[in-house]
Amino acid sequence: MTIRAISGLAALADAADAFLIDQFGTIHDGETPYPGAIETLRTLRAAGKRVILLSNSGRRASNNIHRLAAMGITADCFDASLCSGEVAWQVLRAAPPAYLRRRCRVLLFARDPALDILEGFDIAPVETAEEADLVMIAGSEADRHGYDALWSRMAPAATRGVPAICTNPDRLMLAGGRLHPGAGALAEAYQAAGGTVRWFGKPHADVYDAALALLPGVPHARIFGVGDSLEHDIAGAVAAGCRGLLVRTGIIDGLDDAALRVEMRRFSTLPDAVAPRFAF
Structure with missing residues (x-):
């Protein structure tokens, strides 16, 4: 090679x-x-x-x-x-999945609380997997909270069969000069646990x-x-x-x-x- x-x-x-x-x-x-x-x-x-x-x-x-x-x-x-x-926003607006055609409770994983990727939809942010109709994986805070803490918040939604959207497939991210699990690693684990993930990026x-x-x-x-x-x-x-x-x-x-x-x-x-x- x-x-x-x-x-x-x-x-x-x-x-x-x-x-x-x-x-x-x-x-x-x-x-x-x-x-x-x-x-x-x-x-x-x-x-x-x-x-x-x-x-x-x-x-x-x-x-x-x-x-x-x-x-x-x-x-x-x-x-x-x-x-x-x-790209995710444009595709979802053009052909919304069923869970976004009604009021949707969203559990967000990102580096900030903004949900601009679902702008124009009837959404309500929630804090626990038990409340969620959708898991949105837009970023990872593994450097701040640790991967295990993030996964423990997310895992119950996979068990419940809650759909997920991943708008950042990167499995690794660089923060503070070190590599950490990225949003893609969380989405990959969600899929492996039986959850469905729609990928963009x-x-x-x-x-x-x-x-x-x-x-x-x-x-x-x-x-x-x-x-x-x-x-x-x-x-x-x-x-x-x-x-x-x-x-x-x-x-x-x-x-x-x-x-x-x-x-x-x-x-x-x-x-x-x-x-x-x-x-x-």
Whole structure:
């Protein structure tokens, strides 16, 4: 298994017309842009490349754009910003499942109490699984409360057969310089316990369908998904017929080539190229 190593995106300039670029772990660490990331985004656009920021953020687009702007990643850095929470909202509004066609009691797991992903529905937030008609898994606070505490709140709903929606499939999240179980790990456990989960976000098709709709006429083979997750960013892009550039930051920071090959075999995913970081 050969890893094609490149120093930056300039090596792909002749092969790419557009980039679907991950956010957390690729262009920023949740609070601060990585060195050179903003300049790289602007350089890509100046070179005539289409830039879509594609995130597994469980919130609506307006929230995500506000967070980016607060870090200095402003509208001139990208053509569009698309997140899994926004795609979920659009899909659910277009074809609401039965439990959202009436008043719905929602048990939310997220990093803040906002339920903008269910804006426009008749919902009532609740605190316990015993009260819930729906479990919404939009984020993880495993770094704050511990995974076991979160799962103990959620598990009774799976036993009751309460449906769940996951708008952030990331199984790992980086917080405080350490890896913790992400929202996707909670949703995976919920499913394993017999609960039903509807997934939105990378690597699932809905978010790529929405992203590719923003790139009409661009051949998929000339679109690169860029990110730090083989499981989500690279596997999702490849499944959508695009190509993949893995950056060795975020959740794979520190992995050597041997460990990286193990991860590639684990997820049956081979990126077209690997770069040390997001740089031109």
